[in-house]
Each structure stands twice: as C-alpha cells, then as structure tokens.
Amino acid sequence: MNETVQSTLEAAPTKPIERVLGSYSSGRSGVLVVVLGGLHGNEPAGIHAARRVLATLEREQPEMRGALLALAGNTAALAQGQRFIDRDLNRMWSEDDVRIAREAGGDDCRERGEQRALLAEIEPRLAQSWSQVLFLDLHSTSAEGPPFCLVGDTLQNRRIALRLKLPVILGLEENVEGTLLGHYGEQGHVAIGVEGGRHDDPRTIDHHESVLWTVLVTAGLLVEADLPEYARHRARLETAGAGPPAVLELLHRHAVEPGDGFRMEPGFVNFQPVEHGELRAGADGGQRIEAPRAGVLLMPLYQGQGQDGFFLGRRVRPFWLHLSTLLRRLRLGTRLQPAAGRAPRGRPPRRARGRPPRRALPLARALPPVRLPQGASRGRARLLHAQGGAAEAMSPMCLMSPMNPRRLAAASLAAALTIACSSASDGLRVLVPTVERAPETATAGFDHSHARWTALLREHVRPDGIDYRGFGKDIPAFDRYLAELQAVDRPELEGWTREQRFAFWINVYNAHVVRLIVDHYPVASIKDLGGTVFGRIWDKKIVPLPDLDPEGKGANLSLGTIEHEILRPRFKDARVHAAINCASVSCPPLLPEAFVAERLDAQLDAVMHAFVADPTRNRLDREGHTIHLSKIFDWFASDFERDAESVRAYVTKYAPADPKWIAGAKVKYRDYSWKLNDAAEK
Secondary structure, three states, X not given: OOOOOOOOOOOOOOOOOOOXXXXXXXXXXXXXXXXXXXXXXXXXXXXXXXXXXXXXXHHHOOOOEEEEEEEEOOHHHHHHOOOOOOOOXXXXXXXXXXXXXXXXXXXXXXXXXXXXXXXXXXXXXXXXOOOEEEEEEEEEEOOOOOOEEEEOOOHHHHHHHHHOOOOEEEOHHHHOOOOHHHHHHHOOOEEEEEEEEEOOOHHHHHHHHHHHHHHHHHOOOOOHHHOOOHHHHHHHHHHHOOOOOOEXXXXXXXXXXXXXXXXXXXXXXXXEEEOOOOEEEEOHHHOEEEOOOOEEEEOOOOOOOOOEEEEEEEEOOHHHHHHHHHHHHHOOOOOOOOOOOOOOOOOOOOXXXXXXXXXXXXXXXXXXXOOOOOOOOOOOOOEEEEEOOEEEEEOHHHHHOOOOHHHHHHHHHHHXXXXXXXXXHHOOOOOOOOOOOXXXXXXXXXXXXXXHHHHHHHHHEEOOEEOHHHHHOOHHHHHHHHHXXXXXXXXXXXXXXXXXXXXXXXXXXXXXXXXHHHHHOOOOEHHHHOOOOOOOHHHOOOEOOHHHOXXXXXOOEOHHHHHHHHHHHHHOOOOHHHHOOOOEOOOOOOOOOOOOHHHHHHHHHHHHHHHHHOOOOOEEEOOOOEEEEOOHHHHOHHHHXXXXXXXXXXXXXXXXXXXXXXXXOEEXXXXXXXXXXXXXXX
C-alpha cells in the first residue's frame, strides 16, 4: 500500500467489548446505517474505527439526517482473538440458520447466541420508518494488500461502493453462502463489505474510519461541509485504493474443509496476478493445489481458521458496467418469460423466486436479466432451449467462455441492442421458446418490490412535506411506474398473497394522489381540483385500472373507490389510514419508500406509531388529561373501534411510553388542514 497517513489510534482499550458500540442521531428521518465490526474475532479494526467515528460525532454534534448504529459481531471470539469459537458467524445467515436463531433453545453452538443478540438489535430497528437501510460490514485479511469492497451486484450497492474509490469485488454471494450481507441484501437493503487491510496493520483502522465517514456523506446522513477532515479521508482512500483494477468479479473459490491441512505458500498478496496451473498451496497427504485458471489472487488464507483458501477474480471493464447499468434502468428484461428448470438429482424442486438473478458475469450482466427458475442454483439462471423434444439447460455463464471472446462479446452486445431497439415498436416484448412454466410464475412479471416508486419517494419526500416540483421533473420515471401498475390484470392480482394485494393498492392510491397534484401544480389544496362547487376529487375516475373495477364494469377507478370499496372493507386494517396520503398538511406523512409485502406489517406499525406520536397531528396532553386527535380518528371511528374496541384503546396501543392514562382521558378532535403538504412552501 502507498498509504502515507499514519494511524493516530491510541492503544486498544482493555474493557470488554459491548454489543452496541454506540449510536448517533439528530432525531431527523432519513437513512439508517448499521455498521458491524468483528464478525470475525481476529478482525477488531472495524470496532476501533466505529468507536473513533462515534467519539467525533458526540464531540462535534453535526446535524444528521437518519441514524448510525454500530454493533460488535462475535464478542466471544473477539475476547479470545480468534476468528470464531465453534462456527464462522459470517456463514450462519442462511434462511435455515436465521430460523434456528429465532427459535427458543436453538443454541447448537456458541455463535448462535451471538447471532441471536445481533438479531435482537437489528430487527426492531428495521421495523422503524427509514428512507433506506444500509449495512456496512468491516473486515480485514490475513494477507498483505490494499483495502477493497465486496458487494452484491445491485445498482444501489454499486452507487455507494464506487464512491469509496476502492477496488470493488462483485459476486461474493455466488461463491460464499450464508453471509450477513447476503441475508440483508436479499431483503432489498444496501449491503457493503469492506476489507480494510491486514489484521494487525494500524492503517486498516484508518481505512475503515475513512470508509465510514464517506458512507455517511454519500448516503446523505451528513453534509460534507460539516466535516473539516472529510477531504483528508477521501484522499486517504484514493491513495490506498490506487493500483488494482477499479472493479473485479470473483470467478473461483477454493473451499477449505476441516482437516484438509490447507497451507498457503508464503509471499502471496491480494491482487497479485497468477497464471493457470501455477502452484498456490498444499494440503495434507502431499496434495498440490494449483490455480484452475489465470486471474487475480484475492484473500489468500494465512491463518489457522477459515473456510476460504483463496479466491480468483478478473477485471470488469467500465464498458460492461455502463451497459448493464443502462439496461437495468430500462428494465429490458422484465417481459422475458420465466423459464422452468429441472432440479438436480436427489433434490426436491425449488420454487421459482419470480425475480431476476441478482448476480451475473459481465457479458451476461449486460443482457436483460433472466428470472431465477425452479431448481437453479443461486446466482445462475437457466435458459431452456427446446431441441428434439428435450429441454437443454443453458447458463448465461456460457457467454464468458474463453472460446472466441470477441465474437461472444459482439453477439452479446448485438443481442442487447436488438432488444433495446425493438422495445420502441414492440413494447419491450422479447420472443422466447414456449416452455413449461414453473409454479407461481403468474406473479413473476410484476415487481413486488415497487422499486421504481421507492426510488421516486426517496428522492422527493422530505421530512417537511413532498417536493411536487421535483416529482414533476421525473415524469418519465413516474410514467414507467404507473405503467407497471396499469399492466396488472384481475387474474394476476387474484393470484397474489393478501400482503401483495394490500401493498399494491396502498401504492396505487398514493402514486395517483401525487400524480394528480403534479399534473395540476401549483395548487393550494387537493380539494380545489373537484371541478365544480359540488364536485369532489375523491369521486373523479382518475385511476386507469378498468380491469380491476370492483363492480366489474371496466370503468376507471376513483380514489374514493380504492379507499372505501377496496382498502377499508377488503383488508380491514385501520393502520391503512396512516399509510395513505391525501396530499394535505394534516394527513399522515407519506412514507419515503414503497409499501412491500415482505415488510408490510412492520411498515404499517411504523407509520401508525409515527402518526400517533406526531404532536402536529395528535397531541397527547397528560397534564390536561386530554387527547387532541386528528379528525381521521373521528371520521373513521368504526375502523379503529373494530380493531381495538374504542378509539382510546387504539391510540393507547400506538402511543409512546406509559400510555395507560389515556384510558380515562377526554377526547377532542383537532381542526383538519387541507392545505397542500408542499415542501417547497415551507
């Protein structure tokens, strides 16, 4: 490394390492950053870096939009200075392992208690209302070399990782199962891993500190102008990361099993080029371990514990990154038919996930994503090619064959451009062979993450209201999301789960309210859009979903129909009144992310808690023994009484600390302001 800045870290503290290293917030909504250090007990650098950042934040008190939470990983292993006690804690985040951790009496190893303690800190915070959640996992290596990032290949991960000015490694989750970042990345959160340098190098702590400051600024929690040392941190990372390729992908992992006697030959470092067949290591019994292909050496194992002997990667050229980013943003693959695959012998078929594979190699990455089929291994989608009545499984990986690379590159680019050019006249329809569909692929065409809507909300929803003028500058993106909603027909909708339908209708309502205002902006109040003295905007049929008309007449829907004939009677959940937004000052704030089925219950709880606790909308006057409630609790009292016997009981359920006094309190209802909740006016 060319790092010239020396570490100023004092001697390591001797006190026991606590689970929660600290947290910081200014009480404003925004992004939650969860930083983890010491998931491996011989890698404490991240803990020291997090403590250093927290100490500076407490001393300087900068304004933060969102919150920072710093956690220690394997505290038992950290106390002993070894990677793990019984099991690698960063290989215990598969669905089965997380389920075991949540079950009582699931302590099959020492690390299970560590995992349960981490879940107890993380999951309640995920249930709160954040515009985004970002996980930052800080590690170090046993070999010499510069710091680098490890990320799952999503656009939101790329955006953060590339700003760090460190080499970025794609594809870890394809090669290593059960990582914490893989677990939370699969839930849609940003998940960034950083290897800061060698375990015992004090500069590793410096690198992690600079990474954390950069993430806090890049994610929008802090403003660069508030950090006098920020330029120094940026320079440190640029210097440390200089030399290796900017982006690489993992191609090979040499797995190490207990008892292998794996021994890496001395002298190898991260990012060292190796040739095919070059001797890399040895094992018990005189076995020689050679590189199976040419590439760049990553994370060679020079410690007693570990399941990864070494990795091989190769450079990803900027052209493919730019092309894949463009095609992903155009969502050219959303109309590819999902393909059915065959499960490996001896294994039951897996259910189709109904979403594009999250990882692919660069040439395949440049093409529209293919949906993960039944029986496909993680990170590898199968295309079925019918030939002679038999289904032959093919992988996008074949595009990276060393045979005729220029011809393959040209063919891949031509295919991508053909799809792009045909989209203008053919509605992005791509002809593929008709194959037997996997179970539940009827829902595969719709993006239940509502990613487009979340992107718009995160950009234009503020703590003080909605930036309608900003929404108006994103009309093409807005139109694409509304087109996704309008493409849903009744058979598809009826095949969804209750949570998927509930989230869909909430997002439909909110999106069309916002679009209504944008189309008529500027306007003083949504009520001014009724058309006549006796007109009501809620009765106007402005939502073009005729196939979903509850009366079956094929007519467009009104906002009133969605609220009073679909959301309220079908789902019978009073929390919906805190989830839908009527574009008015007294209405509950619009959540800065889409409602999604996987987290719907937590999201609804979060918005109702926030609504009840908001003194501008509901004032709980304990001294005056009176609760001054929004008129929403009056207008829809029957909904709240259905869910909690009385309005008081419902408010008690969602009120902040010690709400028992509310049971005997007087109830008064506040005036309701229909003034537009426009951030530009505040």
